[in-house]
Amino acid sequence: MRSSPEAPPNYSIPGEPSQRSITVLHVDDDPDFSELVSIYLERESDSLEVVTEETVADALDCLDRVDVDCIVSDYEMPGRDGLAFFETVRERELAVPFILFTGKGSEEIASEAISAGVTDYLQKERGTDQYTVLAHRVENAVEQHYATREVERGFSALETAREGIAFLDEEGTFLYVNAAYADIFGYDRVEMVGEHWEMLYPEEHVQQVYEEILPAVPENDRWRGESVQRCKNGDRLVIDHALTYTDDGTLLCLVQDITEQKEVRQTLERERQRFEQFIDAVEVYAIFALDTEGFVTSWNRGAERLKGYEREEILGRHFSVFYPQSKAEMGYPDELLDQALAEGSIEDEGWRVRKDGSRFWGRVLITAVFDDDGTHQGFLKVTRDTTEQHERESSPDASKDLLDYALDVLDDVFYLFDPEGNIVRIGEQATVTGYSREELLAMSPLALFPPDARPQVESDIQHALETGSATTAAPILTKDGETIPFEFRKRRIIDDEGNVYVAGIGRDIRDRKRRERRLERQLTQFDEFASVLSHDLRTPLSVVRGRLELARDTGETEHFEQAEAALDRLDELIEDLAGVMREGELVSDIDTVDLAAVARSTWDSLETAGATLVVESKRSIRADEGALTRLLENLLKNAVEHGGTGSQTLSDAAVDGDEEVTVTVGDLSGGFYVADDGPGIPEAERENVFDIGSTEKSGGQGVGLASVRQLAVAHGWEISVTESEAGGARFEITDVETA
CATH class of the missing domain: 3.30.450.20 (PAS domain)
Incomplete structure (x- = not known):
């Protein structure tokens, strides 16, 4: 028995007229009438194939053996009537169209049938015209059923996305939200669909959306930024999201909850408070706080011991009192604060003065302090007496x-x-x-x-x-x-x-630069994901809407075929996007990896026929071995599929031979490369070769190279394509950390 979701009926042989094969199960206790229905339905449409049964029990057995696309049933039959048969079919989770075709006609039966969920109700009449009507009803019901299933299947891919995704109409009302979007804000989806987006914003932030965010979307084709939004339970979230309009005015919204970053800052604040409690017990260091002008606001017992002042004597005084008079008059202490404010923190060393006028050699760290909003709050100053070390190291015998x-x-x-x-x-x-x-x-x-x-x-x-x-x-x-x-x-x-x-x-600052480049590349990937969703989904969605409307207006079934083709493309695109975005999640276990060994083992797992692999790399790199294997697998398959067939593996150098394509993995400054001697990639296409779907349009893998870039970006690497020395394609992966 077919279970839900069903596969759509198959097309006929390529080259023949586009026509579906639809299997109809007709159940009627009158065998002569059943035979007549079968003959006329199959004459009315070449796409219809009719299977007949005389009892509900036989029909249920048939459903266990045969995949059917539509059920046509009489109402009055021995044992169980047509509505009882319908209820049993639905209990089996078989959702194909069910048409009640009966000679017992009444408004009561028709009402009961429609209320029960029967797809259509048709009363038997005299003459043969009724079979034409029945054939059209069957075809339309089947096409509508599978078109609906395809739409649901397409949107089910959106349901698996980790990002929150929503569609809103021109009035700002939610048309659709995926599970991730609803979960972020603590709602059930049914609570959000049909409601206005203002439900997610605190009252004081709504005006900002109208005045700043929404006007920026059509002006720049998109908007991306952060905003404060509100959960169902009233909690506030910091949301990073992107907005863009489709051609028909639908607003596409992608969101990510970044509230966790605030929790991290709160944790740091708690640690800071614990630190303040701790430093009071540390007497080796003089630790004290200054306001933004350099006046003392607090200090620990170590400062009292080192400086000689009591707490009430020093609070509110300028910290220049700790410096020799000559330096204080020159403004040297204020220069230190200016430097700390500009650079974040500075170190200083020199003579300092106690309350009694005695001097000591002090080593100082001054750090500027800011609150969560970036407002300067003052300075933290840590001083240690290093007089003995200074005198020892300044002596002629210093070692x-x-x-x-x-x-x-x-x-x-x-x-x-x-x-x-x-x-x-x-x-x-x-x-x-x-x-x-x-x-x-x-x-x-x-x-x-x-x-x-x-x-x-x-x-x-x-x-x-x-x-x-x-x-x-x-x-x-x-x-x-x-x-x-x-x-x-x-x-x-x-x-x-x-x-x-x-x-x-x-x-x-290589590591810092690498992190900055990685973040920039990830943000670029996020923007591309939003761009693909907003632009590439427009065409198939528009085709589906247009074809369904034409089918309703004209009754012509070929419009359903065009709608389904568009839905197939929509489904492929969504699955491709989801697959590419998931690649980044594979990079988690960074370790030292032998590039040559991974390249050889990856090659051995591929069907490469007579192709040749040349491994010239002598380098170990820092990478997630599984993710690196997937990256190399895509690049090597790309080279073999576009350059020819063959299979031979070399360890360190090429050999003479007549293989169709040779693929080389080697080192370059800051990374490695994968090159081949195939036909290469035209220069005009190189800029877009990593875009989702670009290689598919030219007969390639579709998402293979997009996945390669996602895996590279997740490592923090840069990837580009150029021409190899042999005239083929050369993929260069740089910004790679070597071991």
Whole structure:
């Protein structure tokens, strides 16, 4: 027996007129009449094939053996009548159309049939015209049934999406919401459909939507941003969502709940409070808070011990009281606050003054403090007495220079320039440049930067000497010619003899840049997903609406065929989109992976006939091995299917032969590549080759390369396509972290 959902009837052989085969089960206790109905129905339409049974019991047995597309039943029959038969069919979860065709006619029976859910009711009459009517009723009912099923099947794919998806009419009323959308706001879907979007917004935010958000959608073709919305239970959520209009004025809305980020911030706030309770018990450090102008608002017992002031004596006083008078009069303490505000935090070292006038050498960290809205709240200042260490390291017998001793344990590169811009001190970590410390001390710092960055670096050094601080973002040029992105923070320092220097810390920001690029690529993917939904769904939906309307107006069944074809395309598109978006979820277990080994094992799992694999990679990379395997599988299959057939695997080099296509996996700076010697990809098509459906239009995989890009983006990688040395396609994956 066929179970729901049913598969639609098949088309006839390609090349023949487009016509469906529809199997009709006719149940009537009069065998002569049944035979007559069969003859006339099959004469009326070549698509109809009639199976007859005389009793309900026989009909139920038939349904266990035969897939039927429509049931036509008499009303009065021995044992069970037609309505009882209908109820049994529905209890079996068989949802095909059911037409009551009976000689016992009355308004009461007709009303009871329609109320029960029978698809159609037709009374037997004299003459043969009734069979023409019955044939048309059967065809229309079957076409309408399968068209409806296809629409439901298409939208069921939307139900599996993790993103909240909704459609709204021109008045702002919900036409459809998927399960994820309703779950985000705590509603059942039936509670939302037919309601206005204002139900999801606090009253004070509704006007913002009308004045700022909705006008921006038609102006920019779409809108994406954050807003505060409201759950059914009254809780407020921070929502990241995208909006766009379809051609018919339907508003498409995609949403993601980012309230969890607020919870993270709240957790950090709780940790901050715990920290404040903790630092009061730490007496090794003097820890105190300043307002935005530098006046003391609170401090711990360690500050009382180190500075010599009682709590009531220091609260409300400016922190410059802790500095020698000469530096306080020069405004040096205020310069430190300005630097901390500009750079987030700074380190400072020098002589400090206690209440009794005695001095100590202090090492200080000053950090600017902001609230959740980004408003500056003040500063946190941590000081430690390092007098003994300073005197020991400043003595003639000091075994190690202070800078070398204190900062070589850091991951960052510490350096010290004299007023002429020469390197006079540099930390051990500077060997990341490929130069030894001796080489670095003998060379100009400008030689460590590409030529186009040197004017800015030189200007920033001079700026630090003149104003007290500077920050530079520039790539370091290593000894072997590689460039590494760095951020340098510099400040002016003056020693006890009045000599002026520039001290600073250089930080390798490759990981930060990689995270920024990954986020940007993921946002681009999200925008593309919204764009595909808003644009590519328009055409098939418009075709379905138009064809169904024509079918209702004209009764011509060919319109149902066109509607179903459009629904097939809609279903394929939605499934493709869902599959591509799920690829990003596969990247979770990042580890060190041997690229060559994964490439070979992936190749061995493919049907490659006489094709050849050349593995030239000697590199291990950081990746999710399963996701990397899927990425390589798509690229290798793409090369084989577009370049020819064949099957042979080489370890490290190509061999002579007559194979149709050779695929090479090799290393490149910052990543790896997969290249072939096939026909290649025309330059005009390369920009869009990763778009969903683009390769399908040209006879390719459809979503294979879109999945490749999704897997690359989820790793934080960049992927591009160009021409290989042999004239084929070469896919380059860069921004890859090597092991």
